[in-house]
Amino acid sequence: QVQLVESGGGTVQAGGSLRLSCAASGQAFTYSAMGWFRQAPGKEREFVAAISWTGDDTEYDGSVKGRFTVSRDNVENTVYLQMNSLKPEDTAVYYCASRFPGHVLASIPDMYNDWGQGTQVTVSS
Numbered sequence: 001q002v003q004l005v006e007s008g009g010g011t012v013q014a015g016g017s018l019r020l021s022c023a024a025s026g027q028a029f030t031y032s033a034m035g036w037f038r039q040a041p042g043k044e045r046e047f048v049a050a051i052s053w054t055g056d057d058t059e060y061d062g063s064v065k066g067r068f069t070v071s072r073d074n075v076e077n078t079v080y081l082q083m084n085s086l087k088p089e090d091t092a093v094y095y096c097a098s099r100f101p102g103h104v105l106a107s108i109p110d111m112y113n114d115w116g117q118g119t120q121v122t123v124s125s
Contacts, residue, residue, distance in 0.1 A: 002026045002098040002114045009094060009119030012086055016123070020081040022096030022116055031102045034079040035112055036070060038092035038121075045109050048094070049081060053102025061107070064090075086123045093118040 008020040022034070036048040049070040050059045058070050067086075072079040079096060097112035106112065 002029050002032055004096050004098065004114055004116035006094065006096055006116040006119040009121045011122040011124060014086060014088055014123055014125050016086050017082070017084045018086065018121060020083065020094055020096075020119060020121070022079045022081075024077045024079070024098065028100075029077050029098065030074045032098040032100060033102045033105055034070075034072060035097045035099065035106065036079075036081045036094060037097060037109060038090075038094045039118075040092040043092075045095070047107035047109075050105040050107065051079065052105060057103070057105060059105045059107065083121070086121075088123045088125045091121060091123050093120050 003025040005023045031053050033052050035050040037045050038048050039045040047061050051070045055072050067084050069082040095118045096116045098114045099112045
């Protein structure tokens, strides 16, 4: 089991940037694939990005590709989501999640085992 805590959310103007962090506890993090998801009010939770346990493989939703970058530091037990060129439609609660096996990326929430509590990102126009 992996315990996850997100941070770094906030309010930013359109075109701005934010970097989200997801701090993990538990040795299992090193061998876990990690995903970022988001959920806007009245909408279902949607996939944003994922990264393999080594960091060698990444995957992005088409709506964020080229603007967001997922990375991880297995020494610091942290995964990051760098968000640039933010748009009002990026406004949501952002969650990180972990899954096994660590080399298999997934875009479906049900394929993840552990979740953080979420951090709010608000982009004003």
